Amino acid sequence: MSSDADPDEPSRSSTVGLVAGVFLLSTAAGAYEIAPASVLPLVRESLGIGATAAGWLVSVMYLTAVVASVPVGIALDRVSVRRAVAAAGVALLIAGAWGWAAAVAGAYWWLFASRMLGGLCYVIVWNAGANLAGQAVEPDVRATAVGLFTASAPVGFTLGQFGSPLLAEPFGWPATLPAFAAIAAVGVGVFLLATRNRRLAVETGQPDRAEFAALFTDRAAWTLCTLSFLGFSLYLFLNSWLPSYLTEGLGVSLAAGGALTAVFPAVGVVSRTGGGVLSDRLFGGARRPVAVLSFVVAAPAIAGFVVFSAVPVVVALIVVSGFAVQLALGLLYTYVAEVVAPAVRTTAVSMLTSVGLFGAFAAPIAGGAVIERAGYLPAFGLAAALGALGAVIAWRAPTSETPTGG
Template sequence: MTSRPTTTHSDDFTSNEPQQKSQSTWRIVAGASLISTGLAAYEIVPASVTPLIRESLHIGPTIAGFLVGIMFGTAVIASLPVGAVLDRTDSRNVMALAVLTLIVAGTWGWIAGKQGDYRSVIASRALGGVAYVIVWNAGIDLVSQAATSETRATAVGIFTASGPIGFALGQGTGPLIAHQFGWPAIFVAFTGLTVIGLVVFWPASRGLEPSREDAPSVQEFGAVLRNRKVWSIGLLGFLGYSLYLFVNSWGASYLTSELGLSLAVSGLLVAVFPAIGVVSRISSGLLSDRVFGGRRQPIVLGSFAVSAPLVLFFTRFRSLPLLVALLLLTGFAVQLTLGLSFTYVREVVDSRVAATAVAFQTSVGLAGAFLAPIAGGVIVDLAGFDTAFLLAGLLAVCGIAVAWRAPEPGYS
């Protein structure tokens, strides 16, 4: 009679190990996404109460655009240096430092706003921009490390969806927070969410190893900057983020100034524009992989082809239900590019410099995010909302031309 082999505790542990790793991975994704959501809400929330801030600080629309744009400007400058640091240190520790930095920046902005010190508010937002770009680049790095090759695109897609969730949260709740506690409170309102995210993220990410040994050389770094494919995808990100931030920054002001809606109602209506990105950013990879057989170019081409006419003719419509539908469609179309671009750019370079390519994409894309609110303010001030939306629509037309020639990974 043959005896049954005895199952040891070691065997039990081994059989449970993949499940434990999977649970840990999704806790990392959840925690990092919560941190990023809080930062995204902090980033966009001044746009939801711009008229209140302008009245309180006695500033014009151009200067008011800096309240949103300065964070992106800081991120543009800091992204590549941050990427280099992340390649040479433990991204997990840097993520925790970024949360602490946001708490300092938010508290500083709240105090400065109560004192009516505009320059100090701007300085605090610049510090917040450093925290933002750290969390964005480190989050993509850590989520990519934690996930398997089969789940990496999904995990990164979920993490990038934290951007529109945070934007919707900031746009929708900003006027309510300002009404209840005064507008300076918007700068500290979302720091608690980042702390909760860190509490979820920190224990789950304990096993992740820093990637110092994989840091790219100076020559490899330079090769990324000379890569035409990288620049092509970066330009798509620049145009996409320009459209995204223009509508986010000036959509609520348009509805308030031109249609006579209250700030609270305008903020809630415009919140649908980033909110639809939760669906758009996650589905962009699925559409590319399942419908187009792994091709990326059709997605970005469709993104700009749909968004161009919607932005061009946005101010021609006055019906609120129709405007909401336009915001939903435009938000979905624009964010297809934003959701795919960070996966896209990794695929046109050597794997050793993939993190550097992502940092470059962040920097170039956020350059558009920095310039759009400020340029939008100048145009609104000089020529009005009709002209501003017309020029934004022409950016989308340029996006069609760039996307038409966009490279496919693995093709010359």
């Protein structure tokens, strides 16, 4: 994607505004996405549903993103990205209002449908934002910009986890849905203002069938998709089951367990941006060393949950594992765009998103099954093994080629 309507180079303020706009949109979508998770007892009571049905109000957004991500990527390679992002922001506002009305009325399936719309909005903003952030800056800071954009996910998660109970107490839990979605209005405004003199489009024209076929059989792309699957699996497994482990396994109070778990996504604000900075500055634009470092550190940190039970040590493990697991998650979006043909970059990012979010969708469910049958420690051990597998795959990952032109 590039600016092709205005012959002049975009101003720094325009670039900052573009990245800030998609960051705010992604933050809004992330907070909206996770909002029901921290108030599930209230959700179950007001709708008269069980734990599984309540859990699906979060999981359905991941499942929608998994199914829609590649078609969305193909569309974004062919349509006006500016209009698509703006439309997704407006649709997220509609999803928030629709969800509030459905929740107040006790209409579970209408609420479920509104969450599906929210999932579609999320994947449009995420795929487009990852590409736009990378294309808006010079190649030597591309990974830094994309890493900064992907930090919007932990910002949104942290906001949703902390903010939902605070909003639910005076206004009722349904108010969390439009409240967090409303942030998208600011994001859309900033994005449109920053891009008003630019037409965001595909860099090299529409990809043909041969280029699509080559992408879906590209070993390098699938290697990075596998790393995305493993990384997001670890991220959501720990996000989902650390609170219960801290409460049931270590005797930490529910409130303290939730607060400690919130540290896990929160450190991603630093590590997702830091992964890009390390790649751009320390490793001269090489992406593979950061991917290897991420899994090499994550695997023993997660294994530490099996070995140590002292709360201070566990808190340290939460910080280290949260930092390590997220170190490469943002970088992979830059990485995959550099190992595929330029015409299919958006589709490649969408494929990475789809495979990664499938891991995010499946890991909490699979982890729950292991915990139910064997307990927490075997589940953490299996997660550590996945981290070690990721280190091996990252070591064999392709070498990216960082462009030297703008």
